[in-house]
Amino acid sequence: MTVVGFIGLGIMGRPMAVNLVKAGFDVIGYSRRPESAGDLVAAGGRAAGSIAEVAAAAEVVVLMVPDSPDVEQVVLGADGLLAHARAGQLLIDMSTVTPQTETAVAKAAAAKGVRTLDAPVSGGEKGAIDGTLSIMVGGAAEDFATARPVFEAVGKTIEHVGPTGAGQIVKAANQLLVGGIIELVSEALLLVEASGVDPDAAVRVLAGGLAGNRVLDLKAANMLARQFQPGFRIDLHHKDLGIVLAAARDAGLSLPVTAVVAQLFVAARAQGLGSLDHSGLLKVVEGLSSTR
Amino acid sequence: MTVVGFIGLGIMGRPMAVNLVKAGFDVIGYSRRPESAGDLVAAGGRAAGSIAEVAAAAEVVVLMVPDSPDVEQVVLGADGLLAHARAGQLLIDMSTVTPQTETAVAKAAAAKGVRTLDAPVSGGEKGAIDGTLSIMVGGAAEDFATARPVFEAVGKTIEHVGPTGAGQIVKAANQLLVGGIIELVSEALLLVEASGVDPDAAVRVLAGGLAGNRVLDLKAANMLARQFQPGFRIDLHHKDLGIVLAAARDAGLSLPVTAVVAQLFVAARAQGLGSLDHSGLLKVVEGLSSTR
């Protein structure tokens, strides 16, 4: 039975680790906050007291942490994974971070004989619980083959999209699309509301044609009701759009519309909406045309 | 058997008129170019030699013409529909025009006892042929009820969205979404291509999550292949975004992202791409980051 280490047992990591146990893996999890391991242990997994303990026990180690500095600390830090790693181990970073972070991690890992994949996900807490995440994987084909059983335990749509960093690029493209479509749906709904149209009927007919999209299907009703319980927080989408624009800048690519969308996310945070679901961007667009 | 007049037998109108015949209506069609009536006659319909002839014969008259001035000429012109109309007739405008045009038409029609609906469609030539158009209808509920059999002969998703003009507002929202999503998909595909990622794999995984949308499903493969056969022409989408921004301006609504998208459609026409499918907008975004 493969031993899978799992570092980062937050809203996403916890149910993913549990799904790995259910799929038959021997999972040893670590979180900075020990109480976060409760669900994993209850499901039949083990709780580690340190990163070193995970490194000692696991053949494959999965990371699911918030941001690039977290990945760097966990992997490259003084008492981090690579300080305790063995040649032949496989490190799968499922966090959403910059492609540069993954390149740096891969280089440092290779020097120790450790292989790496970047494998960020889409699908949110619900996808993590249901084991239906979309997974976009960058790295070597043979490592992707090795990791496939792990991915199948937590995801449904699983694609090897290119070399190291490619997973993060596709995740960036994903966040570009989702953020932008939220903005467009906001503009469309506000136009409909401002014009005395029945918005529910409008959403039904819009969903049936070329304008149809998942944001409209899953979020329009809540947007019309001005209910923005997270969900995926504006703060995180703001961080992700920073990654998008930096990646585009590095690639020499001008993204005029995404740049405007990113500024509206900056506005959302400045308006104190950072902890709302990203569909709460509608409030920024609405505020633009409302008396105070 | 209800007699349905049909004015405008172009790419959209022709198959719609034929579908009405197939559904059992007695259809009498008129086009400025008499040869356009060939399909209709072959299917068992009749060709009229003038608008007056249509007005004399039909209980319900459907319009499917390119732009607001065409509607005004056909309906309000010296030898137009209202000049020959009878009280109790129902006029259904399925063209995409401004809400103001529909209000003006409705007012002039009411003075003659003629009822009106605005009922623009989404779904393109394919939807017109297959009889699967989405139809967004503005007008009185009882007129919508009267017209339902006509709509069911040509469409699948059929919604009464509000009073006169409401159909055009929802169509505007539809074009806002489609145009904007085409732009976002362009930006996302270019990011992926510029970064050495497998674009086909990227499209598969993007389509599986919250970023999923109909443009990605139906057009991304052609966009990656740089094939932009129409389809729905950039020239027409440009016209429609003019309607969107004018409607928003009238409603006192600021649409920052749609405004940028509209300028990119202006650029597309200026670059000589007006007759390409609207997904050809990708070439404008690509050109922005390419040496000449």
Next chain:
Amino acid sequence: MTVVGFIGLGIMGRPMAVNLVKAGFDVIGYSRRPESAGDLVAAGGRAAGSIAEVAAAAEVVVLMVPDSPDVEQVVLGADGLLAHARAGQLLIDMSTVTPQTETAVAKAAAAKGVRTLDAPVSGGEKGAIDGTLSIMVGGAAEDFATARPVFEAVGKTIEHVGPTGAGQIVKAANQLLVGGIIELVSEALLLVEASGVDPDAAVRVLAGGLAGNRVLDLKAANMLARQFQPGFRIDLHHKDLGIVLAAARDAGLSLPVTAVVAQLFVAARAQGLGSLDHSGLLKVVEGLSSTR
């Protein structure tokens, strides 16, 4: 002594008409509101009771009215200028309207043997009172020569910029620049304020270099103090940006930044700021990043 008719005695027109009297012209003015002629009469001019009276008396007629429909009514209306005009008269439209309006006016006037110039101005109420307006003139060179003494009585910078409509194009370019620079100055001042910098010192040093501009010189202090007494109203600048974008659309020209600025002016009106000075746009930008 040349007889100059003057139609439109509002905030701009009144002092311009007075300056014409001071320069030695025999001025006969008309306003829809008779009481508006008080200043003109006090200065030695005459008040007309109708447009027909102006047309009968004047060799040159100046128009200074709010918008395109006003120009059309005054010139082309049933009892308008052209209904009473004589061949050889010169009509100078100093209003800010669309180039199309001027083309239509010129065509109708030519049919009566009446010559026309479009000659919109920049400089505001202060420039009108001081006789220091900038005047951008479209039309024939010989008509410009004829009108020069009139222009010199009310303006300082006077340029013949091209054929009929050219004056309005340059005025559009002027409003594009002023609106956009107000937005940029707003963004710059907010950046400085948000960062704990001394804004007055910042304005002094910014004004001294390549960033220097008239908006910074004349309006930055009031913008920092959040004082937005008109001045030139947001409502009017909003109207003018509509002219700019329509002219660009006609010319096949994509203006991405102006389009965003125009949407911020739409927002300003929607936020109830329409009667503030156009520098009040700062409040929209500020609101974008403020909790409510």
Next chain:
Amino acid sequence: MTVVGFIGLGIMGRPMAVNLVKAGFDVIGYSRRPESAGDLVAAGGRAAGSIAEVAAAAEVVVLMVPDSPDVEQVVLGADGLLAHARAGQLLIDMSTVTPQTETAVAKAAAAKGVRTLDAPVSGGEKGAIDGTLSIMVGGAAEDFATARPVFEAVGKTIEHVGPTGAGQIVKAANQLLVGGIIELVSEALLLVEASGVDPDAAVRVLAGGLAGNRVLDLKAANMLARQFQPGFRIDLHHKDLGIVLAAARDAGLSLPVTAVVAQLFVAARAQGLGSLDHSGLLKVVEGLSSTR
């Protein structure tokens, strides 16, 4: 006679160092490329062989290097300024870098008893040669007083704008304004050119009113002639707009128009225009509306 060290003898630094000699300072300069010190030595200054030599000799050290990493290396590097500094020395960074760089430098310097100012400049090569730079200074008031004679030798408009980092914030605001105004002037000139207007006459009349600005005065003629010899390179302005948007993001400030301008600079570089003068941005805007 005060000994002034000068590190960075490029296009800007060389004439500045020479002007310090002319003003009576004993200047000891260092450049990575020793041949760069030729002008300084010819003017009566001294050439140092290492940063350590500068640190040993000088009471005040001026930095004029390209970017944040250069500042960090020169100041914080193993053999950098602080490794050799003495308590009481004053370090003046006149480079354009992030406010964060200046904060980090100031903190490290303070630990050694070294005082710092950030003092970026505006005015370009011409201002450096003529000694007429605008200088925006962040840091303690007493250090500003100490440095004033140095600033007066190289600049004309000299302002203490706030604490450490404030100088860089104001420089960021300067680049926001200059980059944005270049874009607006491009849009305005293209509108005028596309409409058959005399562009030289248009520029004259625009310059005379509220639209007047330094970019129009100094660059419009070259822009109309499509001559874009540097000047200040697009590559550098691109870098600076990165600083602007990062500073705004840190300050929680949404800058919608600057964000679009920044994407157009990204496009300019991608189009191979990076070494043109920043007014070459016009070519990007022009290309947007031109057939290829």
